Amino acid sequence: xxxxxxxxxxxxxxxxxxxxxxxxxxxxxxxxxxxxxxxxxxxxxxxxxxxxxxxxxxxxxxxxxxxxxxxxxxxxxxxxxxxxxxxxxxxxxxxxxxxxxxxxxxxxxxxxxxxxxxxxxxxxxxxxxxxxxxxxxxxxxxxxxxxxxxxxxxxxxxxxxxxxxxxxxxxxxxxxxxxxxxxxxxxxxxxxxxxxxxxxxxxxxxxxxxxxxxxxxxxxxxxxxxxxxxxxxxxxxxxxxxxxxxxxxxxxxxxxxxxxxxxxxxxxxxxxxxxxxxxxxxxxxxxxx
Numbered sequence: 001x002x003x004x005x006x007x008x009x010x011x012x013x014x015x016x017x018x019x020x021x022x023x024x025x026x027x028x029x030x031x032x033x034x035x036x037x038x039x040x041x042x043x044x045x046x047x048x049x050x051x052x053x054x055x056x057x058x059x060x061x062x063x064x065x066x067x068x069x070x071x072x073x074x075x076x077x078x079x080x081x082x083x084x085x086x087x088x089x090x091x092x093x094x095x096x097x098x099x100x101x102x103x104x105x106x107x108x109x110x111x112x113x114x115x116x117x118x119x120x121x122x123x124x125x126x127x128x129x130x131x132x133x134x135x136x137x138x139x140x141x142x143x144x145x146x147x148x149x150x151x152x153x154x155x156x157x158x159x160x161x162x163x164x165x166x167x168x169x170x171x172x173x174x175x176x177x178x179x180x181x182x183x184x185x186x187x188x189x190x191x192x193x194x195x196x197x198x199x200x201x202x203x204x205x206x207x208x209x210x211x212x213x214x215x216x217x218x219x220x221x222x223x224x225x226x227x228x229x230x231x232x233x234x235x236x237x238x239x240x241x242x243x244x245x246x247x248x249x250x251x252x253x254x255x256x257x258x259x260x261x262x263x264x265x266x267x268x269x270x271x272x273x274x275x276x277x278x279x280x281x282x283x284x285x286x287x288x289x
Contacts, residue, residue, distance in 0.1 A: 002216075002248040002249065002250075002251045002252045002253050003248070003252065003253045004244060004245070004248050004253075004254045004256060005041055005042040005070060005135075005215070005253065005254070005255050006040060006041070006042060006256045006270055006273065006274055006277070007040040007041065007042030007043045007044065007070075007255075007256070007257055007258070008040065008044070008257060008258045008259065008266040008267055008270050009043075009044040009046050009219070009257050009258065009259035009266065010043075010044070010046050010047075010259075010266070011032060011033055011036040011043050012029065012032060012033075012047075015263040015264070016263065016266075016267065017032075019263040019264030020264065021267050021268070022035055023035065029060075029064075030060065030063075033061060033064040033065060034064050034065065037064070037065040037066060037069045039267070039271065040267075040270060041068060041069055041070065042069075042070045042072065042135065042255055042256075042257070043070075043072070044071075044072045044073075044074060044138060044219075044257050045058075045061070045071050045072070045073045045074060046074045048074050048075070048076060048121070048124065049074040049075070049076060049077045049082075049140070050088060051076070051088045052076050052117065052120050052121050052124055053124050054124065055123050055124055055126060055127050057124075058071075058124050058125065058126075058127045058128050059127035059131075061128065061133070062127050062128055062130075062131035062133045063131075065133060067132070069133060070133060070134070070255075071128050071133050071134060071135060072135040072136050072137075072168070072217075072255060072257065073124075073125060073128070073134070073135075073136075073137055074137075074138045074140060075121065075137055075138060075139050075140070075158075076117060077140075078104065078105070078106055078109075078117065079106065079114070079117060079118065079121065079158065079161070080139050080140055080141050080142070080158060081105070081106060081141060081142050081145060081154065082142055083103035083104065083105055084103060084104055084105075085100070085101065085102075085103055085104075086098060086099070086101070086102055086103070086104055087100040089104075089117075090120065093109075093113050093116060093117065095108075095109075118161050122163065122165075125137070125165065129165070134165070135166070135255060136165070136166040136168045136195060136215055136217070136255070137162050137165055137166065137167045137168070138168050138170065138197070138217075139155075139158055139159065139162070139167055139168065139169050139170065139194075140170040140197075141155065141158075141169070141170060141171055141172070142172070143172035143173060145171070145172075145173055146173045146175045146176075147173065147175040147176045147181060147185070152188065155169060155171070155188075155192075156188070156192055159192045159193070159194045160192075166195065166213070166214070166215065167193075167194045167195070168194065168195040168196075168197050168213075168215070168217045168255075169189055169194045169195065169196060170197035170199060171185070171197075172199065172201075177208055182208055186210050186212050189212040189213065190212040190213065193213050194212065194213055195211075195212055195213040195214065195215060195216055195217050196211075196212045196213075196216075196217075197217045197219055198210070198216075198217065198218040198219070198247075199218075199219050199221065200218070200219070200220050200221060200240075201221040209243060209247050211247065211250040211251045214251050214252050214253055215251065215252075215253040215254060215255045216247065216248070216250070216251035216253070216254045216255065217254070217255045217256075217257070218244065218247070218255075218256050218257070219257045219259055220232070220256075220257065220259060220266075220269070221259050231265050231268075231269060232269050232273075234272065237269065237272055237273045237276050238276045238280065240273065241273060241276035241277045241279075241280035242280045244256060244277065244280070245277070245280050256273070258270040258273070
C-alpha cells in the first residue's frame with residue numbers, strides 16, 4: 001500500500017480567504033500557508049498556471065512549510081497550449097507594440113521565447129526542489145485538445161520539457177479515452193514516464209483510475225453540474241476513500257487534490273475525505289497499467 005497525500009488545489013484563493021476557514025489571527029501569506037500545512041501535507045500551486053512566480057516567491061513557500069510537505073506545481077498555461085494574457089508574460093518576452101490585454105497562444109511566440117519561459121519556470125521550481133518540497137509538475141492540457149498525431153507529439157514534447165522532474169498529464173478531451181484508445185493513451189504516458197491524472201468532473205464521464213508513473217494523481221472537481229455548493233456527500237467520499245486505497249496499492253505515492261473552488265469547500269471536503277481514508281476498506285475492480 002502506497003502513501004496517500006491529500007490536499008487542495010489552492011491555499012490562497014479569494015473565496016477561501018473570506019470563507020472563515022482560516023482563523024482570524026492568521027493574516028499574512030506565510031501564516032496562511034503555515035496554517036494550511038498544519039492541516040494537509042500536500043497542495044497544488046495553481047498561481048503558476050497564470051504567471052511564472054519568481055524564485056524568491058517559491059523560496060518563501062518552502063520556508064513557510066515543514067519538512068515532509070509537498071507542492072505539486074501547475075505548469076504555466078501558455079506552455080500547455082492555453083491562451084494566455086500577454087500581460088502575464090515577463091515584460092522582456094512580450095512582443096513589441098502589442099496590446100497587453102490580448103491573449104496569445106504558444107505558436108504566437110518565437111521558439112526562443114518559449115525556451116526562455118521553460119527556463120524561467122524551472123528556475124521557479126528550483127527552491128522547492130532544493131528544499132525537498134517539490135512533488136510533480138502538473139501539465140493540464142486544454143479541454144479541446146483532441147487525440148491525434150499532432151496532439152500526441154505536443155503532449156510528449158511537453159513532458160520531455162519537464163526534464164528530470166516528475167510530470168503528471170491531465171487530458172480532458174474524451175477522445176483520449178474512448179474504447180481501445182484508453183489503453184493506448186495510458187501506455188503512451190507510461191512509456192514517457194508521466195503520471196496520468198485521474199479527474200472527477202461534471203463535464204466528463206466517471207474517471208478511469210490507473211497508475212502510469214509516480215506519484216499517481218487524482219484531482220476532484222466535484223460532480224454536480226450547476227450546483228452552487230460543488231460538494232461531495234459523505235457516502236461519495238467513503239466510496240472514493242475505498243477506491244483511493246485500492247489505487248494506492250499500485251503506486252508508492254498517490255496525490256489526491258480537491259478543487260471544488262467554492263469558499264473553502266475543497267478544504268472541508270478534504271478534511272472529511274481524510275477521516276474516511278483512515279477507516280476505508282479498499283474497493284476491488286480498479287484498473288492499473
